[in-house]
Amino acid sequence: MSQTPEVQFPVTNQQERLIMQMPPRMSVVEAVPFKQAFQDLYAQSPFPTQVILDFHQTTFIDSSGIGALVSNLKTIQRHGGGLTLRGVRSPVMAVFAMTGLDALLTFEAEPHQATPSPTPREAEIYPTHPSVRSWLKRLIDIVGALTGLGITAILLVPIAIAIKLDSPGPIFFGQVRCGWMGKRFRIWKFRSMCTDAEARKAQVRNELAGPLFKNANDPRVTKVGRFLRRTSLDELPQFWNVLRGEMSLVGTRPPTPDEVERYEVPEWQRLDVKPGMTGEWQVNGRSQIRDFEDVIRLDLRYQQNWSLLYDIKLILKTIAIVFNRRSGAV
Template sequence: MYQIQFLKIFQGANTKAWEFEIPPHPSVNSLFKRILDIMGGIIGLLILAVVFIPIAIMVKLDSPGPIFFTQERYGLYGKTFIICKFRSMVTDAEKLKNLVKNESEGLIFKNKDDFRVTKIGRFLRSSSLDELPQFWNVLVGQMSLVGTRPPTADEVIQYNQRHWQRLNVKPGLTGEWQINGRSHIKDFEDVVDLDLQYQSKWHPMYDVFVIFKTIYVIVARIGAF
């Protein structure tokens, strides 16, 4: 059976739509993967409960504004959901984005010395602690422990059909991009290559491998800024 994908994205005056059929990726209906996600989601939320108060205090003392940053993202087959992270930038970061040079190519935005990132934010990002609230998205099934980076509307509206294939699996807290360079990957086409590589290599135990390698990458602080 094929999954019919249909998506309309409204971005200002622009509208873009796709409709095509693809075979469902085996990870989507994997019971093992879902059980792994539930277990990981519970463990992640327990860790969040332990570190929440000290992180919240640090975020508030470092920069005025909310503790969390929320944003609409696109997940499996283009279904939208809201992610939540610990805030790592100043509150008016989006308004200041045009003052920051994009050091990446394509549909991603990166700058190693982005002045909008707070002092505590740099620590949270390099340690991936800012991602902890997303374990809720994993637990409820909007995300997976392992998958692709969930894009924003301003990215997806510029996708071609090859890019769209990234969303044939659930978005993940980690993935090939996380264990193969993280912030040092500066070309969006390389990100797409890694995401499609994950889809071709996937089997249930491969997720376990990616999770353990992610832990190593985070502890060793490889490739993040």
């Protein structure tokens, strides 16, 4: 960050509204100073009540840019003001549509420009990271997901019976997670906890640092659930998420929305790729990782080192770890 040119966000005053000019790109390099420049507006007195972000030059925005924008939207709303985006171009609007931000943001077209309609399909090839647009990676995901779902179908009956006999309640557990660019989806697992696990979460001590939550001896986990977690069988239903394209076989750890709420702007970089059933965090200790900064470091290392061969290596390492009782998967 210190080696990159300083990014400027010129601000002008027009009819009691502040207009902030956005740069051509909104990656992490621009997102950090963007958040700071916006916060500086509220060091003034009186506070601005209406701010317009002029996006007419911007053609690229990644997850860090989204994170900074969401943070600044919350800031102005806390002060009772309004935020408007002007001149948003189609590639950026596609990202807003894909992440659901188009329903939360207010848009204004420039006099010579009509506001583009949201087109989520454009975002499918949005170049935040090479892995996202790799058709070979997607092909591997589809083949792997179909194979995994076949295995899941074979094991479904005995696992379902074991879960039901051990703890009354549903067989599957669904939880909202944040995927590529922060888009929310429901991840599926075989249920490994008691049915009131979410209500009892506040009673369990968190052993991890940062926004992550983990307790090695979590009392909410059932007896069958401990076996499912130790063998990673609880994660078999996630092959459905992979088949749907919400996840990949290999990627970053899929965070919960409350984790993302606590992210600083640079940490949003981990959402530039699809979340994975496995990844660096899985083969480097998984539950033995106690610090959120270590998770960030591993996720960014995956992005830097990514290749199809690297994915295959991580898949093979994961298979070896699943059969290792000391893998730390609890």
